[in-house]
Amino acid sequence: KNEVEQSPxxxxxxxxxxxxxxxxxxxxxxxxxxxxxxxxxxxVSLFMLSSGKKKHGRLIATINIQEKHSSLHITASHPRDSxxxxxxxxxxxxxxFGAGTILRVKS
Amino acid sequence: xxxxxxxxxxxxxxTGEKVxxxxxxxxxxxxxxxYRQDPxxxxxxxxxxxxxxxxxxxxxxxxxxxxxxKKERFSLILESASTNQxxxxxxxxxxxxxxxxxxxxxxxxxx
Numbered sequence: 623k624n625e626v627e628q629s630p631x632x633x634x635x636x637x638x639x640x641x642x643x644x645x646x647x648x649x650x651x652x653x654x655x656x657x658x659x660x661x662x663x664x665x666v667s668l669f670m671l672s673s674g675k676k677k678h679g680r681l682i683a684t685i686n687i688q689e690k691h692s693s694l695h696i697t698a699s700h701p702r703d704s705x706x707x708x709x710x711x712x713x714x715x716x717x718x719f720g721a722g723t724i725l726r727v728k729s
Numbered sequence: 730x731x732x733x734x735x736x737x738x739x740x741x742x743x744t745g746e747k748v749x750x751x752x753x754x755x756x757x758x759x760x761x762x763x764y765r766q767d768p769x770x771x772x773x774x775x776x777x778x779x780x781x782x783x784x785x786x787x788x789x790x791x792x793x794x795x796x797x798x799k800k801e802r803f804s805l806i807l808e809s810a811s812t813n814q815x816x817x818x819x820x821x822x823x824x825x826x827x828x829x830x831x832x833x834x835x836x837x838x839x840x
Contacts, residue, residue: 655828662833662834663817663819663836664831664832664833665819665821665831665834666831667829670827670828670829708771710772715777715779715785716787717772717774717829719772719773721770721771722771
């Protein structure tokens with residue numbers, strides 16, 4: 623069993639829909655990261671959180687430490703949100719990555 | 730803006746060649762990382778460094794070495810490239826406990 627599990631693996635949504643991507647982990651962590659990767663390779667950090675909730679524009683990230691679960695929400699989705707979303711957890715000096723969720727938003 | 734620059738975006742090398750992948754960051758970060766990313770396997774840590782001349786093996790160090798002679802530069806070396814090292818390589822840097830920043834990636838094909 624992977625230490626970090628993401629669901630769903632693939633997600634297709636219609637423009638304007640509310641999207642949720644889930645991340646569950648099995649190890650103790652000091653922080654959790656949500657990352658976005660567009661075609662071509664570059665990865666951008668969206669959020670780093672260790673408790674509660676963070677919001678940036680249309681993106682919201684929550685974490686429940688007791689349940690070892692985090693969610694990334696996208697409100698009013700847009701085709702430019704199409705990307706791979708990756709959850710990563712920090713234990714010690716290293717990050718452990720989920721396999722990613724491929725999101726496609728259709729217009 | 731923090732910048733992590735990988736010197737080569739696309740490389741094609743022959744089996745047995747020595748390959749250098751260079752990574753430079755401009756924010757005086759202590760920690761630097763090299764990952765490879767393969768379809769279905771996600772990102773896997775090859776090596777990381779938390780200070781000049783310091784290095785630690787990640788999850789898949791076999792066939793790779795690294796060099797960190799200056800704080801801003803972290804090099805990944807494939808001593809004798811093999812076809813199973815065809816992959817996308819990502820460098821990252823981070824100040825302890827803070828946001829991690831990635832380079833654009835280097836696509837390596839070994840033929």
